[in-house]
Amino acid sequence: MVAVELKNVSKSYDGKTFAIEGLNLQCEYGEMLALLGPSGCGKSTTLKLIAGIERISGGQIMFGARDVSQLDTASRNVAMVFEDYALYPHLSVFENIAFPLRVRSTLHSDIDRAVGRVIDLLELQEVRDANVRKLSGGAQQRVSIGRALVREPDLIMFDEPLSHMDAAQKVGLRSEIARLQKAAKLTSVLVTHDQTEAISMADRIAVMDKGVLQQVATPAEIYARPANLFVASFIGEPPMNLLEAQLLEVRSEGVAIAIGQGVELLLPLQPYGAAIHRASSNKLVVGVRPEHVRLAQKNGHHALVMTTPIVVVETRGDHDVLQLRSPMGRLVMEVNGPSGFAQGQLVNVAIDPHDVHVFDAQTTCNLLAGVTGVVTRGAQT
Numbered sequence: 001m002v003a004v005e006l007k008n009v010s011k012s013y014d015g016k017t018f019a020i021e022g023l024n025l026q027c028e029y030g031e032m033l034a035l036l037g038p039s040g041c042g043k044s045t046t047l048k049l050i051a052g053i054e055r056i057s058g059g060q061i062m063f064g065a066r067d068v069s070q071l072d073t074a075s076r077n078v079a080m081v082f083e084d085y086a087l088y089p090h091l092s093v094f095e096n097i098a099f100p101l102r103v104r105s106t107l108h109s110d111i112d113r114a115v116g117r118v119i120d121l122l123e124l125q126e127v128r129d130a131n132v133r134k135l136s137g138g139a140q141q142r143v144s145i146g147r148a149l150v151r152e153p154d155l156i157m158f159d160e161p162l163s164h165m166d167a168a169q170k171v172g173l174r175s176e177i178a179r180l181q182k183a184a185k186l187t188s189v190l191v192t193h194d195q196t197e198a199i200s201m202a203d204r205i206a207v208m209d210k211g212v213l214q215q216v217a218t219p220a221e222i223y224a225r226p227a228n229l230f231v232a233s234f235i236g237e238p239p240m241n242l243l244e245a246q247l248l249e250v251r252s253e254g255v256a257i258a259i260g261q262g263v264e265l266l267l268p269l270q271p272y273g274a275a276i277h278r279a280s281s282n283k284l285v286v287g288v289r290p291e292h293v294r295l296a297q298k299n300g301h302h303a304l305v306m307t308t309p310i311v312v313v314e315t316r317g318d319h320d321v322l323q324l325r326s327p328m329g330r331l332v333m334e335v336n337g338p339s340g341f342a343q344g345q346l347v348n349v350a351i352d353p354h355d356v357h358v359f360d361a362q363t364t365c366n367l368l369a370g371v372t373g374v375v376t377r378g379a380q381t
């Protein structure tokens with residue numbers, strides 16, 4: 001069931017340019033939806049429009065069957081969790097969480113019960129009466145989540161909630177928020193520029209660029225089938241290799257394309273025999289994720305093997321990232337570490353046509369976007 005729906009929503013601050021344009025988006029009950037994109041893509045504006053902090057310039061915002069487009073923040077029952085916690089530094093954990101209820105003049109006994117329940121849920125019993133200033137960043141953020149939860153909001157919005165944390169705190173709180181969100185079936189919107197955060201916490205991700213929604217899907221779907229070149233290059237670390245290519249011809253055994261300096265690759269007829277007709281010209285872009293550039297196996301049956309020099313070796317602990325100068329163009333590949341590879345060494349790499357993504361160079365769309373029944377590694381649509 002749809003909890004929040006944005007119908008053709010637009011927002012212009014200056015009456016000339018649009019910070020948000022024609023946004024259609026739904027968040028289901030109990031779902032965590034992430035708004036993900038680079039700085040300036042419009043995710044904070046979208047959050048403010050949903051919360052009622054900013055007014056829409058066009059379209060409609062629905063909470064269930066209720067049109068809230070013209071309602072102020074107080075009438076929307078939305079709670080916010082900010083990156084800087086926004087706690088009252090002179091108050092205890094208990095009093096910070098109780099604050100929204102005290103403002104509403106809730107009965108003392110009801111406050112004790114409601115705050116106690118939230119403190120249990122967040123496992124803050126041991127620091128219940130401590131001053132929030134004495135807590136770690138992670139614990140402070142849990143208190144601010146508690147303060148949001150105690151109001152029993154219809155929607156909870158997380159605005160870059162982990163930005164102020166160090167790497168270890170991030171990992172812990174990421175899974176903690178995800179656990180809470182699932183346990184309490186919180187309908188929530190997460191705003192983040194960090195793909196790891198979105199992928200690890202959200203049920204679905206809405207990727208935005210320049211105020212326009214690029215794709216909304218589960219993390220697995222987005223990874224396996226990015227809708228366009230923007231999503232392909234934004235999701236994945238190291239980013240997907242994107243190589244210029246050309247359509248040669250459709251043959252009985254596959255769709256022949258030439259990549260870079262004429263390296264021929266035969267794409268499988270199913271699904272490319274039909275999908276290639278969606279291309280607006282013979283100019284294509286082929287995407288290969290670094291983990292899909294593999295070391296060729298001796299006596300292996302590979303569709304495409306290239307011998308390429310290693311230009312750079314980047315050691316990352318459990319894996320190494322190699323930069324290669326291949327006839328296809330510059331390629332980044334990921335191998336298990338420590339790999340022992342060195343700069344200048346020649347390496348035989350293989351690419352499986354089932355692993356590649358093919359985009360229309362002009363429209364930037366994935367030729368398989370919206371094509372159903374195709375099994376891509378990692379996801380089935």
Ligand SMILES: Nc1ncnc2c1ncn2[C@@H]1O[C@H](COP(=O)(O)OP(=O)(O)OP(=O)(O)O)[C@@H](O)[C@H]1O
Pocket residue numbers: 013014019037038039040041042043044045046193
């Ligand atoms: N109050 C405002 N007045 C005028 N323009 C604004 C205002 N807030 C945002 N904008 C503009 O709207 C566009 C979207 O900004 P927004 O802050 O929503 O993006 P964002 O993705 O959240 O970026 P960031 O992560 O940097 O906050 C940008 O071009 C920004 O300059």
